[in-house]
Amino acid sequence: MAAPAARKAPVPAGLSADALLEIYYYLRLTRSLEERLVNLYRQSKVIGGLYCSLGQEGQSVASAYALQPGDILSPLIRNVGSMLVMGATPVDLLRQYMARGTGPSRGRDTNVHFADLEKGYLGNISHLGDMVPVTAGMALSFKLRGQRRVGLVHVGDGASSTGAFHEGMNFAAVHRVPLVVIIEHNGYAYSTPTSRQTAVERLAEKAKAYGVPAETVDGNDVFPVYESTQRAVERARRGEGVTLIEVVTYRRKGHAEHDDQRYQPKEEREHWARLDPIDRYQRRLVAEGWTEEAGLQAVDHRVTAELDAAVATAESEPLPHGDSALAAVLADPPEAESPAAGSVGGDGAG
Amino acid sequence: MERDERVFILGEDIGIYGGAFKVTEGFLDRFGSSRVIDTPISEAAIVGAAAGAAHMGLRPVAEMQFIDFISCAYDMLTNYVATARYRTGLATPMVVRGPSGGYVRGGPFHSQMPEAAFFHTPGLKIVCPATARDAKGLIKAAIRDDDPVIYLEHKYLYRRIKENLPDGDDLLTPIGKARVAREGTDLSLLTYSATVWKALEAAEELAAKDGASVEVLDLRTLVPLDDAAIMESVKKTNKVLIVHEDTRTGGVAGEIAARINEQAFEWLDGPILRVTAHDVPLPYSPPLEDFVLPQTADMVTAARRLLAY
Numbered sequence: 001m002a003a004p005a006a007r008k009a010p011v012p013a014g015l016s017a018d019a020l021l022e023i024y025y026y027l028r029l030t031r032s033l034e035e036r037l038v039n040l041y042r043q044s045k046v047i048g049g050l051y052c053s054l055g056q057e058g059q060s061v062a063s064a065y066a067l068q069p070g071d072i073l074s075p076l077i078r079n080v081g082s083m084l085v086m087g088a089t090p091v092d093l094l095r096q097y098m099a100r101g102t103g104p105s106r107g108r109d110t111n112v113h114f115a116d117l118e119k120g121y122l123g124n125i126s127h128l129g130d131m132v133p134v135t136a137g138m139a140l141s142f143k144l145r146g147q148r149r150v151g152l153v154h155v156g157d158g159a160s161s162t163g164a165f166h167e168g169m170n171f172a173a174v175h176r177v178p179l180v181v182i183i184e185h186n187g188y189a190y191s192t193p194t195s196r197q198t199a200v201e202r203l204a205e206k207a208k209a210y211g212v213p214a215e216t217v218d219g220n221d222v223f224p225v226y227e228s229t230q231r232a233v234e235r236a237r238r239g240e241g242v243t244l245i246e247v248v249t250y251r252r253k254g255h256a257e258h259d260d261q262r263y264q265p266k267e268e269r270e271h272w273a274r275l276d277p278i279d280r281y282q283r284r285l286v287a288e289g290w291t292e293e294a295g296l297q298a299v300d301h302r303v304t305a306e307l308d309a310a311v312a313t314a315e316s317e318p319l320p321h322g323d324s325a326l327a328a329v330l331a332d333p334p335e336a337e338s339p340a341a342g343s344v345g346g347d348g349a350g
Numbered sequence: 351m352e353r354d355e356r357v358f359i360l361g362e363d364i365g366i367y368g369g370a371f372k373v374t375e376g377f378l379d380r381f382g383s384s385r386v387i388d389t390p391i392s393e394a395a396i397v398g399a400a401a402g403a404a405h406m407g408l409r410p411v412a413e414m415q416f417i418d419f420i421s422c423a424y425d426m427l428t429n430y431v432a433t434a435r436y437r438t439g440l441a442t443p444m445v446v447r448g449p450s451g452g453y454v455r456g457g458p459f460h461s462q463m464p465e466a467a468f469f470h471t472p473g474l475k476i477v478c479p480a481t482a483r484d485a486k487g488l489i490k491a492a493i494r495d496d497d498p499v500i501y502l503e504h505k506y507l508y509r510r511i512k513e514n515l516p517d518g519d520d521l522l523t524p525i526g527k528a529r530v531a532r533e534g535t536d537l538s539l540l541t542y543s544a545t546v547w548k549a550l551e552a553a554e555e556l557a558a559k560d561g562a563s564v565e566v567l568d569l570r571t572l573v574p575l576d577d578a579a580i581m582e583s584v585k586k587t588n589k590v591l592i593v594h595e596d597t598r599t600g601g602v603a604g605e606i607a608a609r610i611n612e613q614a615f616e617w618l619d620g621p622i623l624r625v626t627a628h629d630v631p632l633p634y635s636p637p638l639e640d641f642v643l644p645q646t647a648d649m650v651t652a653a654r655r656l657l658a659y
Contacts, residue, residue: 108437115438117405123438127429133395134430137402137410144358144384144408151402164426167395174390329436329472330574331496 008289012223013230019065020290021299023222026061027278028303030081033090036307037097041257045315047099048110053078055252056186058277059219060154061085063182063247066229067120067152072138074122074131075112076154076184078251083112087119090307094314101320108325128159132168132181139177139236150236152180152229157197158189160206169242173210178236180229181244184219186251191263204246212242219249220277250275351381354409357493360387360396361413370415371449371508393422397446401431401498404444409493414448417502418462431498432473445492447501450478451544451595452627452643454506457634463543463596468500469572469605476572477525478502480546482513484570487523495525504544511547526571528579534565537653538583540606541593542569545644549593552649562657572602580606581614588619589656593644598626620659623652 011020034052041050053060060081064073067086075082080093088104095103096110104114113123122138124131131153139151159165160183172179183203187194200206207214215232217224225247232243250272254261261269285291351357358381359374365388368375378386389396393414400410414420420427427446434442452461468474475497479485485503492499515521531546532553539549546568553564567583569576584590590610592603607622625644633639 105437113437115440117440122405122440125430125433127425130394130398130426130430133392133398133426134402134405136395137399137404138406139402140399141403141406141408144403164394164398167390167392168398170390171392171395171399175387328439330475331435331441 011288011290013227015226017291020285021295023061023065024281024285024291024296025299025303026065026081026085027057027222027281028299029084029090029306030057030061031278032303032307033084033093034080036311037094038257040094040098040311046097049256049258050097051077051111051256052253053080055272055276056184056219056249057081058222058281059182059184059225059247059249062222062225063152063154063229063245066226066233067150068233070120070147071150071152071233072117072120072122072135074124074135074151074153076124076156076159077111078156078184078186079154080112082154083121083123086121087116088112088114088121089310091310091313094310095317098314099319100314100317101324102317106324107320127164129155129162129164129168131155132165133171136168136172136175136177136179139172139179140175143175143177143239148237150178150180150233152182152233154182154184156189157183157185157187157194157203158192159183160203161197169206169210169212169244172242173212176239176241178239179242180232180236181242182229183244183246184249185246186219186249188251188255188264190255190259193263202246204244207244210242210244212244214244214246216246216248219247220272220275220280222277222281249277351377351385354493356407357409357411358385358387358403359411359413360389360400362389362391362396362415364388364413369413371505373449373503374413393419394426397423397426397431400444400446401426401434401442404442404498405434405440409443411445411447411493414446416456416460417448417450417464418459420446420448420464420500421467424467427468427474427498427500428471432471434473435497436473441496442498443496445489445499445501447489447492447503449505449508450502451504451506452632452639453544455634455636455639456505456632458631461632461639463502463594465500465502465572466596466601469602473498474573475499475525476502477570478504478543478572479523479570480504480507480531480543480568482511483515483521484523484529484568486515487521488525488570491522491525499525502543506544507547523570526574526576528576529568529570530565530579530583531568532564532566534563534587536563536587537589537591537657538565538567538587539591539593539649539653540567540569540580540583542572543595545593545595548644548646549649551646552653555646555650556653556657560654560657562653564653575606575609577609577613580610584610584614585617588617589659590618590622591625591649591652591656592622593625593649595627595643597629598624599629601626620656623656625649625652
């Protein structure tokens with residue numbers, strides 16, 4: 001039952017009713033897509049590892065939602081939610097994980113490792129921290145061309161220990177490029193707790209070393225993440241440079257599906273399960289009277305139908321042909337390469 | 351940079367100072383600080399940022415102050431830059447260039463030839479000019495190329511070779527094409543970069559003292575390697591000596607020898623020989639450096655052994 005309109009609390013950041021529902025759609029889509037992927041993994045239909053973001057979907061969706069068309073986001077492996085907000089489709093992600101030749105990387109890479117700069121995302125590579133300099137370079141191009149566009153890059157607590165993170169942060173800060181860096185602090189890098197990753201109390205403290213402002217926000221609450229990212233994005237758009245945001249959240253699954261999580265106390269996982277970002281968001285929307293239960297249920301039905309179709313499509317599609325692996329290493333494979341690499345050397349007896 | 355406003359350069363001390371070797375002297379005044387960007391000492395960030403800007407349609411030229419420091423960006427080049435097109439279809443039109451090589455008493459960290467590590471990495475092109483004409487022709491070709499190119503300029507050659515070159519677009523050296531630096535019929539000496547000049551000296555000495563006709567092939571590009579030009583020379587002379595300044599084991603010469611073995615074995619009248627640096631870090635003191643690096647006399651000795659077959 002909806003409360004009378006006059007008594008409703010104002011929606012944070014002035015999000016419209018449609019926007020609130022759209023955010024809910026992406027949250028639900030992310031979680032349900034990953035649930036489908038887990039099922040497919042158990043049926044051995046996902047090739048290789050599966051990396052889920054259970055409990056981290058809120059920050060992933062909310063941060064990307066603060067961007068505008070033309071902005072570029074580089075995700076981390078657990079930012080399926082960000083990818084979906086930026087316009088990647090569930091079928092793309094299914095094709096990636098199922099190694100289909102029809103997928104955006106044509107079976108050459110997996111998970112969120114793909115790009116569409118028109119839509120505004122550039123998938124990461126496995127070498128953590130590397131996307132900080134690369135996204136800084138994209139942001140540098142915006143600055144050099146006088147474009148009012150912004151780059152946003154996600155890293156984890158583990159990646160903040162890498163040299164690439166440091167070099168990228170420092171480079172971006174010195175050149176005041178329009179960049180937002182989000183450290184997704186989820187407690188663990190594989191099995192290593194943050195206390196063994198860094199001696200700082202809060203990862204946001206690292207910003208001081210680069211002379212950039214920082215915020216720490218509750219990553220399991222959609223609203224502060226959205227508001228914090230929006231502030232940082234607008235700051236970057238005004239030409240005021242880099243902001244570091246630490247979002248505090250928790251990785252409720254293992255590093256990947258095969259991980260038995262023996263290093264995470266059960267009580268810790270249960271504590272964070274009670275802080276689930278989707279449950280909190282959903283409860284608040286209804287409690288504040290910003291939306292009705294029926295509206296959320298309609299979204300759930302839509303997500304189910306979309307994922308049924310996406311899974312059926314991906315499952316029906318073929319794996320790539322082996323020999324397609326040779327094409328397009330370079331833009332213009334020179335003729336001289338083909339006989340040596342392909343027929344003579346490549347066919348050498350093993 | 352005048353022709354194409356998408357081109358910009360970034361690196362350490364390249365602005366007001368003009369670079370450690372003054373390669374970019376005057377660029378700051380001419381093109382301004384938004385196209386001539388001094389950076390922190392952060393090779394990974396320089397290369398990574400160049401890649402990001404290249405994805406967005408710019409054409410960055412990144413300088414490594416000495417090419418030895420390219421190893422600090424090894425991850426970024428091999429894992430990110432080299433795979434971007436293959437994995438995601440994104441073009442990364444960028445150049446990484448820097449002063450390379452020894453014979454200058456630079457010691458272990460200011461004398462390296464780094465090509466072997468990147469030669470082994472699919473997705474990167476590598477060029478190494480030996481002449482002033484090719485230095486200009488290949489940097490232009492590298493900047494215009496749609497793939498990432500590592501451009502190795504030899505610091506020993508910086509102020510030793512001079513040529514009057516025309517302005518304008520007519521001077522472009524195609525990437526992937528070798529050059530016959532000296533015609534010959536008895537032996538093919540394959541090399542690139544500064545050792546082209548030592549090879550020419552060796553060929554001259556062999557002509558004068560032994561009456562031998564040595565062909566010197568300046569490879570100019572290592573990736574993609576000009577197999578056709580190599581095989582053409584091999585089929586003409588039937589004897590092959592490969593020379594490079596880089597160390598021996600896992601060096602480029604091994605791959606060239608394997609390709610000749612696969613593509614022109616029947617044409618060989620003797621073993622494929624190599625003259626390279628010894629497998630040690632490059633030492634500083636002149637007698638040590640001279641001993642380790644390939645010299646003209648080493649080429650003459652190896653050529654005589656081969657000519658005897």
